[in-house]
Amino acid sequence: MCNYVYHTKTIPRTTYLPLTCGCWIHYDCFLRHVVGTSPNIDPRIGRPNDCCPICRTRLFTLEGIVMLTLATRTKISMVDIQYPLHVDYYWDLDAGLYVVSDSTAYTADCKIIEKIIITRFIALFHNLNSRPSPYLDGSPDLWTCYYDILEDIDSRGYPKSRWLQFNRKGEGRLKGVGFLLFGMLVAVKMRGFMVEYHARIMMTEAWADFENCREELQRMILKHVRGAGWSWADKGFSAAL
Secondary structure, three states: OHHHHHOOOOOOOOOEEEOOOOOEEEHHHHHHHHHOOOOOOOHHHOOOOOEOOOOOOEOOOOOHHHHHHHHHHOOOOOOOOEOOOOOOOEEEOOOOEEEOEHHHHHHHHHHHHHHHHHHHHHHHHHOOOOOOOOOOOOOOOHHHHHHHHHHHHHHOOOOOOHHHOOOOOOOHHHHOHHHHHHHHHHHHHHHHHHHHHOHHHHHOHHHHHHHHHHHHHHHHHHHHHHOOOOOOOHHHHHHOO
16 A cells, blocks of 8 residues: 555565554655655655545644654654755854754754753752752752753743754643653753763762653653553643743
């Protein structure tokens, strides 16, 4: 069916995937359809990336960060759209970068996220007197710092790139898995910064709590993907963004 409707030439045999609409499609074909990278798609029967390429039934909420996650995990290159000359080019003052494409917009977003992480982490130690530690060993509250980082990112209008786009309009489950994936992206970047430059914090109670909350966020993502219910009250995640 993929070969007839989706591809214009024979493809290697791969595992078939049953979709919720009742259609079957090659796993590789579906991923490339969602990410939008297949060079063999027939323009006469082209489908939106969030719909079944066979029957046109909408399957999920399409979010840029979901596409990026799928592409990264399956080693598929994202489509890097170059912006029209003098129309959509812009200078990102905060990132110090001229944005001319999807990839440069993504790079600018990452630079800003990393700058905010560094700024908030340093401020965390300067504010220890005004924000007492909740831990017996006196270590700083990393999870509160994480929420401060998310708030700063949002208040400054980031992310701007198509690759990190996620649904902000809905409430609860309607926000989509992209909301959680972006939260995980920030948590992973924050964790990487601490491991590389402040490794001693890994011996604190704050680190253990941060890791537990990060793992809980991972479980929330898995529940969302698998269709199981979850609560926005979990770990106070209703406060984020």
